[in-house]
Amino acid sequence: MKNSVDENFELNEVQTLEGHTDRVWSLAWKPAPGIDGVPAVLASCSGDRTVRIWEQSPATGCFQCKAVLEDTHTRTVRSCAWSPSGKFLATSSFDATTAIWEDAGGDFSCVATLEGHENEVKSVSWNASGSLLATCGRDKSVWIWEVLPHNEFECVSVLQGHTQDVKMVQWHPSVNILISCSYDNSIKVWAEDGDSDDWHCVQTLNQSNSGHTSTVWALSFNASGDKMVTCSDDLTIKIWGCDIIRMQSGDGYAPWMHISTLSGYHDRTIFSIHWSREGIICSGAADDAIRFFTESKDDLVDGPSYKLIYKKEKAHEMDINAVQWSSMENNRLASASDDGTIKIWEFISAPGKKMHL
């Protein structure tokens, strides 16, 4: 009985952010390294060729648009990512460039643009230490850039391997492996072998090893990094796992294994997936709905299984392109949609009940 919903949870719409004049593609919460009292900041990018910076006012708790980064990208801005320090924001665009913005106390200046991709750049991601940047795009390639002093960025590797455009790249939270997923239905794992710093594909997850059967749109890791979740146009969500200890110990590569497939929850393409620090997987899809899953402790007989704990139909007027858990507030969630709006949600366990994970 998959679709049973745990009535212990409720999702409250906190605020709707309006301002973009075209679909909003992607979101990024600014990381807040442990300092309290720092207001929450959210970056969003859109088909209207702008990036907007939203900041929560300490007084009212409401989010307001603090800055609009425009006139740099000449086409859709597809994705954005904060550097771990929160000092830089990287934005990649259909105009084939990736822009690096420096946040000087709320006013942003474009300090570098990374050119090299033949055409649309679709995703950008910083590694855990902030020393590497990865981009991918329509030209089927994945690029790895090294962050040098004085805002210099040097391309250290161009990874070929996907047979179709690459939809997303994401660094592992603890070890330097890069995951990419693509229109060619496959997920590829890239790693630096030994000390020679050249990168290559160490594993490909596709139909042959119970991977996706259509475009893979996004992926996300859990807090400990021993599991990742991917979502796809084939309307399924897949959970993968690997021996993270071995990986961190550095003695050889530990392959990712298929753990579980969640299907029958969304009935249109699933564009976005994000795993919260507390282990709740959130998915947003073209069916305008948001779903929440968590590992169920019920039956550990054959590995962990995952269950739907909450679903929100018509979370937006139109397709949902991105869902992001806040980097600060554990139960705060942001979602972005084709309807041009961004919504801030609060996902809490109903009063009286304890959230058992």
Added chain:
Amino acid sequence: MLLQHIRDVKDPEHPYSLEELKVITEDAIEVDDKRSYVRVTFTPTVEHCSMATVIGLCLRVKLMRSLPPRFKVDIRVAPGSHASEAAVNKQLNDKERVAAALENPNLVDMVDECLAPSYG
């Protein structure tokens, strides 16, 4: 109602409106107003019609302009009517690709050309 929106879409390779060329036929359009869902199945004029994707693109644009935002639209070539059917369908329904395509001025011009009302 719906067909009227599509009727005027022209095949970029032919100066006539699509319906005349039987690229679109009435039965190939399924509308579910309650569920806000539309599926258009079209038949490219020739089996290897290189323009299949462009036609599909035109259809999608036309529908975007003609239907309330609440509608979900799937577009596909009629089964067996096109050599690389699956590929075309996948491309037509990847909204990222569509969005990118529609930021390409040349393509857009062509689309608008196709969507220009056909007199005669």
Added chain:
Amino acid sequence: MGESVQWIKHIELYVSSTATPSEQAASVDAVATLLKKGFFTLETLVKEMEMYLTTTDSIVRSRGNLLLAELLDKLASKPLSSSSIHSLVGFFTERLADWKALRGAIVGCLALLRRKVDVGNVTNSDAKAVAESFLQNLQVQSLGQHDRKLSFQLLECLLNHYPGAIGDLGDNLVYGICEAVDGEKDPECLLLVFQIVECLGQIYPDPSGPLANYAEDMFEILGSYFPIHFTHPKGEVDDSKREELSRALMLAFASTPLFEPFSIPLLLEKLSSSLPSAKVESFKYLSYCTAKYGPERMASHAEVLWSSVKEATYISPQCTLTKESELLGGMGFQDSEVMKQSFILLQEVIQQYGDFISLVLGDNDINVFINSLNQYKEMDDIPSLAKQRLHVVGHILSTCAKPSPALCNKVFNSFFPLLMESLGISVEKSFNGYLDEDCSPPAEFNFAAIYLCIELLAACRYVAVSLDSSTPALEFSHQTWSTMLSNSCKSLVKTFFSLLRSMEADQSASSGVYFGVKGLEILATFPESFLPASNSLYENILSEFVRTVTSGSTETFLWTLTLKALTEIGLFANKHPESAKAVIFEKIVVEKFVSLIPSGESAMPSSLKLKAAFEIGGTKKDFMLKVVHALSAAIYTNFSAAYDEGNHESGKVMIQLLDTYTEKVLPWFLKIGGFEEIPLNFALGIWEKIEHTKYLNLSVLEIAMGAGYQDLLGAIMSAIKKSVGSCSNESQEIIINKAFGVLSSSTGFGFESGSSLVKEEDVKQNLNPGDSSCKHEWLTSLFASVIIALRPQTSIPNGKMIIQLFIKSLLNGHVPSAHALGSLVNKLPLEIKGMNCSGNLTLNKALDMITPTFTGISHHDNVSQSNGSGIDFSSLRLNTLRMQSGINTAIGLAWIGKGLLMRGHEKVKDITMALLSLLMLDCEGGDSKELQIIDEEDMHQLRKTAADAFHIILSDSGECLSRAYHATIRPLYKQRFFSTIMPIFLSLVIKSDALLVSPTYTSRSMLYRAFAHVVSDTPVIAVLAESKKIVPILLDCLSVLSKDVANKEIIYNVLLVISGILVEKNGQEAAVENAPIIINLLIDLTTYQHMMAIRETAIQCLVAMTELPYTRIYPLRTKVLQATSKALDDPKRIVRQEAVRCRQSWASIASRTLRF
């Protein structure tokens, strides 16, 4: 000699190779005029020109020749001596050999040959010489288009004007012509060629003559052009040309029987062409040729012709059921052009060549077909092909029967008995037509047989009528068809009756009903001299029809059909007014229906009664007179019944009677004209009634009839208006006198007092009307209807009193009085000629009485000087004392203003001023004490009325001041009003903007309301001229008005004006400046839920906006797209479609974002 120098200059200019065509033309004219005036003679000219005419420089020579030729052409009507003509034509004749200077020669010959006898023309011998030289020297086909055309004109001219002279050139000529025309392709030339051939046919009829020898060659050339077909069509331009050519070719084909051996086979062959057009052409030509070639030549082709006709009609019929086929017994067909033409051919052949019919009657297929018909019991059972064939066969048979009694006999002999038999009727003489004695018609009918039988009946009726008109007292009884018919007549009638009766039950259109009625109608419309349809039979039919109509309770198919038939019969019978049939018709039908008008009995609802009576009456003047008398009588009786005894039933009846009178009967008489006494007597009659109605039980009747009461009054009023309106001055004067008499004799009109001006007491006293004033008002209404319809020339007695009367009752809110006053000021003469009519009223006198009452301005002081908002407020005190009378004042002003405006009188200005100050009241009203005591609600009402007055002023009314009621209408009065009022409005708007405090809101909105009326009632052209000025206000106006749902109609009208502006050039310029405001307004209106048309129009306007300069509208693009996406989900389909169009055009200004 000054001229000579001058005209020589002209000549030199003309021949010099530098001269432009226009210069040449000019000099030709110059010289020609000098010649005409006789400054010098043709001889001198020729002498002067000699060197140009003969020089070896061919260019100069040709120009010289041409000049001379063109001069001759211009002098066509100048008498010339035979000698000079002789020498000139001689000159040109020999010049025909000079191909370098040919054109001049041809033109010259033409000019001379076309001359009329009385001014001296070319002799036969000279003409012959021209012809010979032509044949000898000209290679026509080697010439250019223009010269070829000229040569053919020359030939044609020769053949037409000198047939005798050139006739004896014989073979030479014919041969030459063949040569000249062979291979011609140019349409204009071909037209001439065909005419030439036609002439040849007339010149050489002789079957052994020159044409005979060359007939084959000649036709070979002709035939190659059939069917006329343009290889490079250029649209309908040459459709007409094609027609012309085709006709010319046809005449050429038929010009001589000598062509028959070649033309007919060709045409028959073309019949098998796949092109329908070719088929059609061939049939046309065949028909025409058949007529021209004559029977003996055509005899040989008879069988082929029949089979081709049969092929085109019976074998593969091309006819489609028409939409109204249902109403034609399911047999209404539209024939294809091919079929039409083939029927024409059939008709032609039959007429030409009697024996042909044996082919048709003997045709096996047709006989088999007819015999096969028995299997169908219902019209609908017949499969469509069979149905088409049935139609075809019917057509063929009647075509065969129509031309002559003899043919009719043949057709009847071979088919009628068969048909009758299948209807169970015998054509043998017997006591009772049915095969077995005293049987009634069969339960089910063979409809196919009935159809054919009716076709035959129609055909022989046609024959009978044509005979009847031609040979007097023809003995029909000798005719077989006649005998057959007379034997079966009775039974046929029975059959048809039973068809009627069996079907009466069902309401819907049915074949049975249709054919039944049709058959009877035909039988009833045989000429008197035709015995079979005897009078007794005729009476039966009529009575049956009358019974059917009178027993009808609703307008069923049967009912309407029967009534139609009756009128047809009536029209036919009345062709011979003295005939027994006419008499019988009157006795049985007319009297019956006339008698029905008054009588309450008979099941027939009175609406049907009246309809029937009117239709029947329409068949003859005298009948309609009967009807109208019965009608008026009925109206009078019901009048008393209603108003005396308060009988509401007769009230209701009366409304219908009056409607029939005003809507149908009266117009009928007006159409045929010369019946003035009818409306006159009617109007007088009504007033008689009013006079002699003892106690008007108005209140009783009002209670009894409820809403109907007003309808009744309305009906009487429009009846009076219509009849008075259609009377001459004289009659009108009689009526008005009568009416006034009645009024003054009745109490409460204060005429006796003869008080000059309206006193406030009157107003007060009339403000709380008792029951007496109820009658007072009623009478005034009827009297107003008389006044409204008067002609300007009609002189009005006691004008002053009348005006006072109307002013009074108007102040009590009696609108008809306002209409009357409006009509008066519109028509009253400015001054009266002649002394003895001091009593009569002039416009100025009238205005002196009216204006003070309403505007406080006597027409002597001029308002236009007084500032801004028009007149000083105090003058309105009298009437604004009580709001109600204030409102009534506004209404009065509206109609009076309308009257003045339409005749173009400047006083209208004062009126509008007064209205404006009413609707602006509270702007400057702060100071006046009266207003404090006024309830705001009434105030609003008053302003509203004042605003709507402008709508009254500018919109056309059916009540009064229309052409039908002889209003004086100055052209373009609306435009004029618009241009005078617009500046005032603009200043007022600015003024009201100045004091934008809440209390003025209403007055401002009212100002806009008025403005909206004016703008939307003025022809848009006039508005466009001003668009720059008014667009901003128009927008402001919209936004203000759209706050109140009640304004939706007005909003819609304004929106239409805006859309008008948006599509027009300088309107767009005005729009550009306000683009953002307009767009915002329109966007708001796209979701205006109270009226679909507004949403639709707003979106259309948005589409129109995309025509504006790109740079101005691009910024608004996203906004529009966003807004219109809502409209995509509009409940109304039309709106959705418009929305799609709109988004399409906006999105494609430059596609970027697609959503929204």
